[in-house]
Amino acid sequence: MKTSVDATSSPSRMVARSIAVTLLVIPIFAISVAHTAELIQVQRYEDADEYLPAAERKNADGVRLYLRQQPGEETMTAISDRNVSIKVIAMIPDAAKAGVILFPGGSAQLSMNADDRLDRSFSFVSRSRDYYWSHGIATFLVDAPSDHVDRVGLTPAFRSTHEFAMDIRAVIAMIATKFNRPLHLVGHSLGAISVANAATMPDLPVASYTLVSPVYWYSDGSRLVTDTKYTKPVQIVENKDDACKSSHASGIEKLAKEISAPSIKVSWVIGGKNELGPPCSPFSRHSFIGAEDAAVKAIVESF
Numbered sequence: 001m002k003t004s005v006d007a008t009s010s011p012s013r014m015v016a017r018s019i020a021v022t023l024l025v026i027p028i029f030a031i032s033v034a035h036t037a038e039l040i041q042v043q044r045y046e047d048a049d050e051y052l053p054a055a056e057r058k059n060a061d062g063v064r065l066y067l068r069q070q071p072g073e074e075t076m077t078a079i080s081d082r083n084v085s086i087k088v089i090a091m092i093p094d095a096a097k098a099g100v101i102l103f104p105g106g107s108a109q110l111s112m113n114a115d116d117r118l119d120r121s122f123s124f125v126s127r128s129r130d131y132y133w134s135h136g137i138a139t140f141l142v143d144a145p146s147d148h149v150d151r152v153g154l155t156p157a158f159r160s161t162h163e164f165a166m167d168i169r170a171v172i173a174m175i176a177t178k179f180n181r182p183l184h185l186v187g188h189s190l191g192a193i194s195v196a197n198a199a200t201m202p203d204l205p206v207a208s209y210t211l212v213s214p215v216y217w218y219s220d221g222s223r224l225v226t227d228t229k230y231t232k233p234v235q236i237v238e239n240k241d242d243a244c245k246s247s248h249a250s251g252i253e254k255l256a257k258e259i260s261a262p263s264i265k266v267s268w269v270i271g272g273k274n275e276l277g278p279p280c281s282p283f284s285r286h287s288f289i290g291a292e293d294a295a296v297k298a299i300v301e302s303f
Contacts, residue, residue, distance in 0.1 A: 040084050045151040048111050048120035054276075055122075055283050061273040063290045065283065066111075067127045069118035078174040080145065080167040087143035088171060089118045090178070091133060098182040098207070098303050099138035101175060102129060105189025105215075106282070107153025108144040122282050124188045124212070128292035135300045140175050142194075156221030159193040168198045172205065182207040184303055189213050189247060189286065196224040202231040209261075210235045210299050213286050215246045216255045222246070230261035235302045237267045237295060239288055244280035267298040 048066070055065055069075070069089060076088040087110065092099070102125040104110070110126065111119040118141070121127070129139040144154045145167045158164055175183065184207050187195035192214035199209055209230055215222050236256055242249040256266050273290025276283035288295040 037083055039079070040082075040147040042147055042150045044112060044149040045107075045109060045153070046111055047107075047109075047151075048122065051282070052120060052122060058274075058276045061290060063273050063276075063283075064127060064292075065276075066120045066122040067118075067130060068120065070130065073118070075116050075118070076140075076174060076178075078167075078170040080170040082163055082166050084145040084147045084167065086145050086167055086171050087112065087116075088175065089129075089141040089143075090139070090175070091129070092138040092179060093133045093136060095136060096138040096179075096181065097136045098184060099140060099175070099179050100132055100184050100186045100210075100299070101140045101142060101172065102126075103142055103185070103187040103191035103194040105187075105191045105213075105287075107151075108142075108191070108194075109149040109153045110141070110143040112143075124282065124287040124292065124295070125186065125191065128288070128296055131293045131296035132300065135296070137300055137303070138179060138181075140171075140179075142171055154190070154194075156190055156193055156215070158221075159190065160197055160221040160224040164194070165197050165201060168194065169201060169204065172198070176205050182303070184208045184210060186210045186212060186299060187214070189244075189280075190215050190222075192225050193221050196228045199228045199230045199232070200224075206232060208233045208235065208302065210237060210302070212237045212295065212299065213239065213242055213244070213247045213288075214255065216251060217246050226255065226258045228260075230259065232261070233263045233265070233302070234259055234261040235265045235267060235299070237269065237298045239269045239272065239285045239291065239295070241270075241272070241285040242279075244284065244286040246280060247286060265302055267301070269294050269298055 073091045104123040111121040113119045192211040
């Protein structure tokens with residue numbers, strides 16, 4: 001998942017997306033409310049071939065760069081009231097005590113193969129999801145909506161809109177029908193904006209909000225992270241060495257003071273392996289390269 005995205009979304013692009021529609025076959029567990037029109041779908045952009053080769057050449061430490069769909073994981077599909085679909089990669093371990101709904105950063109579209117299974121998605125939340133399972137935590141990895149899986153993907157501006165809030169509501173409603181234990185929202189980098197948008201809907205069945213390496217300085221959309229009034233506990237998890245300008249570690253304590261929530265906790269992760277890209281990339285300290293297990297441990301300790 002690339003971290004640098006274009007925050008603009010022109011009217012002509014939105015019209016083009018509306019025209020590019022494809023009839024989807026939705027699994028029986030999809031949430032749908034009398035959707036009779038064709039779902040809006042754009043062609044999925046596959047970024048693995050573009051971004052992985054360079055990282056693999058530099059990966060002297062042998063760090064795992066991606067995690068394909070694992071045995072026991074299923075692909076679920078939610079249908080939003082604005083007539084788009086959202087894929088969710090779900091794993092519910094036996095005796096799971098809680099679940100995390102994971103919102104990727106960057107442009108957020110997942111790498112999916114022809115069989116509708118997760119392929120080489122390399123964002124932090126994608127490649128680290130199996131670490132939750134040993135803690136008895138179910139994982140629900142959220143794709144971009146079907147009208148935003150193109151090269152541009154989810155922009156910060158769209159993540160903060162009412163339209164995207166409709167998509168989030170559909171995803172959480174679907175998950176809640178399959179999993180009746182506490183649900184915690186986790187957003188990495190730009191995914192923190194998605195979590196903040198969810199927090200504007202206090203009626204959702206959510207137990208807490210976790211902002212991981214959250215973007216607090218970027219462009220349209222990022223202000224939602226601090227402008228939202230959170231009604232559930234908030235946790236920030238950050239790497240001490242995060243040098244990404246938009247989420248620099250030096251500004252996290254100030255961010256925590258600006259957030260309105262019943263409680264807020266800041267958890268720090270130290271170290272990791274050699275960075276394989278720029279400071280805001282998927283293979284940097286911003287994305288906990290080589291310290292994914294420590295980051296997940298910090299996340300779940302507050303549940």
